[in-house]
Amino acid sequence: MSILVTGIGVTAPNGIGLDRFWAATLAGESGIDRLSRFDVSGYAAQLAGEIRDFDAAAYLPDRLMPQTDISTRFALVAADLALADGAVVTGDLTDYDMGVVTGNASGGFEFTHREFSKLWTRGPRAVSVYESFAWFYAVNTGQISIRNGMRGAGSALVADQAGGLDAVGHARRTIRNGTPLVLAGGVDSALDPWGWVAQIASGRLTGATDPHRGYLPFDAAAAGFVPGEGGAMLILEDADHARSRGAEYAYGEVAGYASTFDPPPGSERPSGLRRAAELAMADAGVDADGIDAVFADGAGIPAADAAEADAIRAIFGSRGVPVTVPKALTGRLYSGGGPLDIAAALLSIRDGVLPATAGTTDPSAAYDLDLVVGAPRPGPVSTALVLARGLWGFNSAVVVRKAAGWQAKPPRSPELHTRTKENTHA
Incomplete structure (x- = not known):
């Protein structure tokens, strides 16, 4: 069964809407800057991939505003954009034939912390029922x-x-189990004061103050990452279902997926990232020669970058495959980062170009990777491997490739396209 991506919606620090995000990514336009939501002058980390000038009320019904965290608003808009991009009219389809699978790392951080503050300062009656x-x-x-x-x-x-x-990956499994269309992806945001402190406590954030030198994946000067907010939602559907509803385009196919866990801290066993990548490639039926590019996790932490470089070299050999980290323009978006990388990989397949790893100017020779830096690299791309790692040893890999017999949706001018506020479903 071929599982296609027929629509993509993006809410990212360097662009809302797929075309705006992609134009910014190829142009090297960063969404990373000093966090503006509150005064960060006294904090150990000050840079963030922040979505600025986002007016959720312009896109969502008024009734949703008091009951949603900012991360949910980003997710709802990304979902709307994906459905519009895929020409999916949900009212014309059977409701139980459409599912939703999302990743989430933070929950509604800003919303719940605001309500906790009300509880402690004004009492329980002040707390929103939507908490x-x-x-x-x-x-x-x-x-x-x-x-x-x-x-x-x-x-x-x-x-x-x-x-x-x-x-x-779970959406793909869900489709194979009988739900023909699934809206899948991830969006996160934790840029309120409490969420910010929680992220700093990990010890993984950069203390840099220059937005252009804060997040440097695989660079000799890497010293932590910049967190961000946003992500992407994708329309995944069975190819037969896509044809039956009259879909004209498909960005590509989700051909392989796998996940693994790292051994416990202190173990002499290696990270499970290599195994996740190899399992995903086996699931897709491709070997190392069949992968045209790797969209790396790129933690920007020397030990983590070294471990990932080891895994990539073990599979592809010394400088054996082009590697890129487009999230260097957005920051690490937690659950939103992987789906956004899938979107970038599919657009690379469509347009025959790999985005550069922004910021990184001195790739560490010890990693021995063919890192795309400086400018986008043109060339044919038909199959890409996307990698992601999470705290506590999570590793995941997805293989995407050009969908045989389908044309990718052509690019449009990078303008904001979104659904109106009206909601046909109560």
Whole structure:
């Protein structure tokens, strides 16, 4: 069974809407800057991939505003964009034939912390009744399902940065189990003061203050990553279903997926990332020679970058495959990072060009990778491997490739395309 990606919706720090995001990515336009939501001058980390000038009320019904965290608003808009991009009219399809699977790492951080503050300062009667679900990891799946009348199989996966790829892999499994269309991906946001402190506590964030030198995957000067917000939602569907509803385009096929866990800390056994990649490639029926590019996890932490470079070299050999980290322009988006990388990989396949790894100017020779830096690299791309790792040892890999017999949707001018506020589903 061929599982196609027929629509993509993006809410990213360097662009809302697929075409705007892709134009910015190829142009090297970064969404990383000093965090502006509150005063970060006294914090150990100050840079973030922040989505600025986002007016959720311009895109969503008024009734949703008091019951949603900012991350859910990003997810709802990304879902709307994906459905529009894929020309999916949910009202014309059977409700139980459409499912939703999302990844989530943070839940509704900003919403719940605001309500906790009300509880402690004003008492329980001041707390919103929507606190009962707005904080929850599954809320994006639920809200997208309700808004679009998608009553089929629904799930939420929590695995930090790897969770977004896990959501896509689980959506593929869901389709094979009988739900012909699934809206899948991930979106996260934790840029409120409490969420910010929680991220700093990991010890993995950069202390740099120059937005252009903060997040440097595989660079000799790498010293931590920049966190961000947003992500991507994808329309996945069985090829036969896509044809039956009159779909004209498909960006590509989700050909392989796998996930693994690392051994416990202190073990002499290697990371499970290599095994995840090899299992995903085997699932897709391709070997190392069949992969044209790797969209790497690129943690920007020397030890983590070294471990990932070891895994890539073990599979492909010394400088054996082009490697890129487009998230260097957005920051690490947790569950949103993997689906956004899938979107970039599919557009690379469509357009025959690999985006550069922004910021990285001095790739460490010790990693021995063919890292795409400086400028986008043109050349044919038919199959790509996307990697992601999460805290506590999660590893995930997805293989995407050109869909035989399908034409990818051509690029449009990079303008914001979104659905109107009106919602046909109560």
